[in-house]
Every structure is written in structure tokens, then in C-alpha cells.
Amino acid sequence: MVKKMNFEKQFKNYDYNAITQKKVAEKLLTFIDNSEKYDTILELGCGTGVFTKTLCENLKFNHLDLNDIFNTQEFFKDIAYRNFFIENMELLELKKYSLIVSSSAFQWVDDLETLIQKISKNTSQLIFSIYSKGNLIEILNHFGVSLNYKSTNEIYKILKKYYTFVKFQEDEFILEFPTPLKALKHLKETGVTGFSSSSYSLTKSFKSTLLTYKVSYFSCKN
Template sequence: MEKEIQYEFTELVKNNFSKISENYDQHSQIQKKCASLLVLGLDKDKKYNEILEIGCGTGHYTDLLVKKYPRSKITAVDISCDMLFRARNKISHKNVSFIPGNIEEITFTKKFNLITSSACLQWLEKPINTFRILSEILFQDGVAHFLIYGPKTYKELDEVLSNHLGKGGWVTARNFMSKDILQNIFQKYFESFTITEHILTETFSSLMDFFKQIKLSGTRGYGLDKKTYLGKNMIKQMEDEYILRYGGIVVSHQVYLCRAVKPKTKS
């Protein structure tokens, strides 16, 4: 039963992103900010012969990596073939190879000097096992450099939904890994690490515009229960409460900038 649920969620995430791949770049401004924040944390003078990017999407972060490390070999993975199609059309660099697949299931035959991912790893179904595998395919003294969404993402929406629909947890981000969980994982598999929290914000003109953005950016996760119906009156009431509470349709994105180093083997 657990495997079936995990498979269903993985397929849901893949389908969400596949459906919006054609227009994703137009509705992923916050994801582009995440990619810029992540690449700024990488040392340009550092030499990474082999780079693995997890969840490359349409290739925005991949393009930033190519520009920063033009001589590195980059392996870019994504679960959605539709997203990879866009990435391949965007990037034709000879050192970049694209692989379709779920990072939690792929077996790699080589190791990497840098493993990096922007706004993807919060969707992992088995984070502990996956981080263990990633540490194993990282060279000694190699770097893991991730930006991961935290559980307080869309917290304003979750509070308003909870007030109108009862209880909490309406927003999928509630299930994302907390800083404490990430610290425990990194401490287990890496020699040294830092986790820095950032809050990125967006503002929308209406609640419906925000809902549209969630759908078109592929970040809806499970979405609302199919039995839950939000009529026009309820949406208007929720919007009024949202504006009263926060002074507008302000949306928070909690992200963790994570950097870790693979320990050297003790002699």
C-alpha cells in the first residue's frame, strides 16, 4: 500500500509538470529567483569535472550552470519528458546530457564532483534513502548544493483555507522537510554542511490569480480534495480575509539553501 501511494504521488508530480511544460517559463518567476540564488552560492573558480543536476525542468538552472562552468560535463535529470524536451531545445551545449527518470530510482555508473538541484528535492518520497545514494555517487570532497522548499511555503494560504474549511494541512507544502529534518539527514551523510533559510515573496492582484499561478507553475502537489468545492462566494470571502490579514495577496516561499561536503576517507 505504501509503495502504491508513493507511486501515485510521484506520477502526480510528473503529470503536474508535464501538463504545464509548454508555458512553464512564463509562470516560474520565483523558481528563476531560486536558481539565481543557488548559482550565486557556487564558487566560480572551483573545478567540477562532473556535475549532476536533479530536476532540471525546462533548463533555466542548467543554463546558468553551463555559463558558470562551460568546461564541466553536466548530467541533467528530470522526471518529466515534456520538461526535458523544452530543456533540450533551449540548451545544445556539447557537455550537457539530459536523462529522463526519477532520481529516486536511477542507478548511476559514475560519480560526480558536484550534485545540485534547484526547487526539486522537496518532492522526494524517500529523502533519507535518496540522500544516502547521492552521497555515495559523490566523489570524496565533492559538494552537494541544493535549494529546497520548506513547509512554511504558502503559509498564508494554508491559514486562510484552514479557517474556512476546517483543520490544517490543505497546502501540500505542509509535508515538505523542515530544517531540523534536513539537518539530521546532512549530519548523517556529510562531513560539514550549512543550511540557510530564505523567505521569498510574491504579490498577486487577486486570489484567483494566485490559484492560476499555482496551477501553471506545477506546484499544486495533491491540490484540494476532489470533494472540496470552492464557489465564487467562498473565494471572495477567503480573498477578503487574506487581504485583511496580510494587507494583500502576499505569498511566502520558504526555501533552504543547503551546502554539504562529502567527507574524505580516513587513512
């Protein structure tokens, strides 16, 4: 939504406030075949483990590797993982995996196509969710700041260059808050705080009690 992410100070509050992210994680799981046993799985942008916990409870696998740009290992004490790679996923050197997954993280990537191309060389199966065009439109309209969200069709066209079979689904979640300030606080406590540097008058004049989340889910296979 904004020019930078600021999760470091929000880890303690994130799981409690990540309402949409939990819904997205649950739905993303339905795109993965849970009857199959995977040898190796890599999760990119695992954060505090919102999706990881769901994955571990529902999938069978031999080895799980995790990645995040921040060191969030303290949130994975009860997760049996093999490696934790603290690195920007765009710079991460990938190995071969049976399945690569990501939930609510790819929207932060600067060059999505380059990342997808790299992933396609290392797995025949990629499944992910991403916030897409129209996400948090209330913030864009009022503060004039947003991530460069891609439309579902734009993402689909990129994926079809590297994967033979691509299926997708779009979703919308609208959260309602008691006051506009509560809506802004919710965004701050899920790590998205770029608007906080806006003028006091802009923040005070924000009138929306709604936040609209637009999500796209993709399942890609070769």
C-alpha cells in the same frame, strides 16, 4: 505543496511564471565555487532548465548530465549536455560525479534521507535548494493540503549523517497578486495544481493575494 505534481501541461507557461524559482536558482549559484573547473556535474530535477541555464553561464565543467522525471529535452536545445536521464531521481542509478546539484526539486521526494545517502556515495559535493516548512502556508491554511515539507533543521540533521561539512541558509519570498484568483492561477501555471480539485466554494472563498515561499539552501562537502 500538494499530493502530486502536474507539470506536463504547464511546460509552456512555466518559465514565464516561475518567478520564485528563478530567484532561487540565482541565489543557489552563489553557493557554488565558480573558480573551480568541475569534471562532471549532475543536475537532479532539472525541469525546463531554469537553473541549468544559470549554471552553464557561470560554471566551468567538462561534462553535464541532466535528470528529470519528465522528458523536457526540447527546452535544452541550446545546452551542451552529455546525458539526459528521464527517471524519478529516487530510482535513478547514479555514477560518480564531481558535483551534484538540484534547484527547487527535492521537496517532491518521498524519502529524502535515502536519496541523500545514495547521493553521498557518488559525490563529495552536493549543493541544492529545497522548499521547506511553512512554504505556501496560505494554501495549507485554506485548502488543508500541503507537501510534507521538512524544516531546515530536519534537513540539516539528515545531511550531517552523510556529509562532514554542511552549511545552510534560509530565505523567504512573498509574492503579491492583484486578486486571490491570480494567486491560484500562478500556482497552476507553475505546475502545482492539487488544490484545483477543491470545491468551487473553497476556491471562491480563498481571500489571500499573497503567497509565501520558504526556501532552504544547502552546501555539503566531504
